[in-house]
Amino acid sequence: MAESTTTSPTHLTPFVEVDRDAWAALAPATKNPLTEVELVQLRGLGDRLDLQEVSDVYLPLSRLINLYAAGARNLHRATSDFLGERAQRTPFVIGVAGSVAVGKSTVARLLRELLSRWSDTPRVELITTDGFLYPNAELERRGIMDRKGFPESYDRRHLLKFVSQVKSGAEEVRAPFYSHVEYDIVADAEVVIRRPDILIVEGLNVLQPPLGGRLALSDLFDFTIYVDARTHDIENWFVERFRKLRASAFTEDDSFFHQFASMDEDAALAFAREVWRTINEPNLKQNVQPTRSRATLVLRKGADHKVSSVLLRKI
Ligand SMILES: Nc1ncnc2c1ncn2[C@@H]1O[C@H](COP(=O)(O)OP(=O)(O)O)[C@@H](O)[C@H]1O
Numbered sequence: 196m197a198e199s200t201t202t203s204p205t206h207l208t209p210f211v212e213v214d215r216d217a218w219a220a221l222a223p224a225t226k227n228p229l230t231e232v233e234l235v236q237l238r239g240l241g242d243r244l245d246l247q248e249v250s251d252v253y254l255p256l257s258r259l260i261n262l263y264a265a266g267a268r269n270l271h272r273a274t275s276d277f278l279g280e281r282a283q284r285t286p287f288v289i290g291v292a293g294s295v296a297v298g299k300s301t302v303a304r305l306l307r308e309l310l311s312r313w314s315d316t317p318r319v320e321l322i323t324t325d326g327f328l329y330p331n332a333e334l335e336r337r338g339i340m341d342r343k344g345f346p347e348s349y350d351r352r353h354l355l356k357f358v359s360q361v362k363s364g365a366e367e368v369r370a371p372f373y374s375h376v377e378y379d380i381v382a383d384a385e386v387v388i389r390r391p392d393i394l395i396v397e398g399l400n401v402l403q404p405p406l407g408g409r410l411a412l413s414d415l416f417d418f419t420i421y422v423d424a425r426t427h428d429i430e431n432w433f434v435e436r437f438r439k440l441r442a443s444a445f446t447e448d449d450s451f452f453h454q455f456a457s458m459d460e461d462a463a464l465a466f467a468r469e470v471w472r473t474i475n476e477p478n479l480k481q482n483v484q485p486t487r488s489r490a491t492l493v494l495r496k497g498a499d500h501k502v503s504s505v506l507l508r509k510i
């Protein structure tokens with residue numbers, strides 16, 4: 196296990212770095228609870244997530260989070276005792292951050308499955324922050340249609356209110372729904388969250404620091420994960436996902452990207468690279484990457500999507 200803290204203040208990091216093999220050795224003596232069939236259902240548009248990766252990386256991670264959740268419950272109970280109040284169970288909230296196309300949804304879906312298999316947290320819900328993007332009409336009105344995914348393209352107050360309500364134990368909390376096919380918020384659709392044991396909040400900007408002393412979403416998290424990889428690799432995953440979507444979702448009549456399904460492949464992929472270069476990469480550099488050091492844990496992925504090391508916050 197490599198200590199990544201050095202004596203030079205410029206290199207000071209709050210993390211301890213654990214390489215893949217050392218991390219895999221931490222795997223609990225629990226059999227991988229997922230079957231190959233379940234795993235196939237969890238896969239996004241990639242095909243490399245295998246059972247070995249689940250056992251080596253994500254199973255130990257789910258165990259660590261399970262320990263944090265038990266710790267948070269104990270602390271909560273002790274605080275209620277101290278105040279002479281009856282302890283109310285509050286959901287444990289996890290944030291999953293990282294670039295567009297780095298694999299956040301895949302990590303979040305996998306964790307939802309794994310965490311729900313621990314007996315003390317059977318109900319795990321997942322929400323993506325894209326539901327809190329302003330509708331296209333509002334982005335147009337604000338002149339930021341080409342900034343989708345940047346912090347200002349979200350209704351951050353609404354998102355904060357939503358997570359606060361879930362965390363304070365509300366019976367039922369509703370969120371808007373964003374469709375990647377329609378490329379917009381769907382007016383008559385919603386996501387409903389009902390008192391989960393764990394809520395996973397996945398999105399590009401979930402680790403943004405508070406603005407001007409106000410409460411930020413990141414203040415409500417009990418555990419945060421930053422999914423990290425080389426920018427060049429992420430760009431390739433983004434373009435590859437676009438290429439696969441051309442043959443699937445983009446062929447649907449109501450797809451915003453319908454024109455790309457029939458377009459010459461080179462031209463379509465050139466468009467994807469342009470979106471990466473002008474929107475997603477600048478957002479990664481300006482807004483997302485700077486939040487990495489705020490995470491509780493960083494998953495570093497190699498070009499093949501396999502996690503090569505894990506950085507865990509120790510201070
Ligand atoms: N662990 C993994 N193994 C193989 N492919 C993956 C893995 N994680 C993500 N991918 C693929 O990489 C692309 C981006 O992943 P996704 O989870 O959609 O990213 P994000 O939610 O960050 O935009 C998708 O095509 C997905 O299938």
Ligand SMILES: CC(C)(COP(=O)(O)O)[C@@H](O)C(=O)NCCC(=O)O
Nearest residue numbers: 295323324325343344398399470474
């Ligand atoms: C919907 C997203 C902003 C991601 O949202 P998130 O769930 O991370 O908040 C992103 O996946 C995306 O589609 N960006 C759009 C870039 C563009 O084509 O305009």
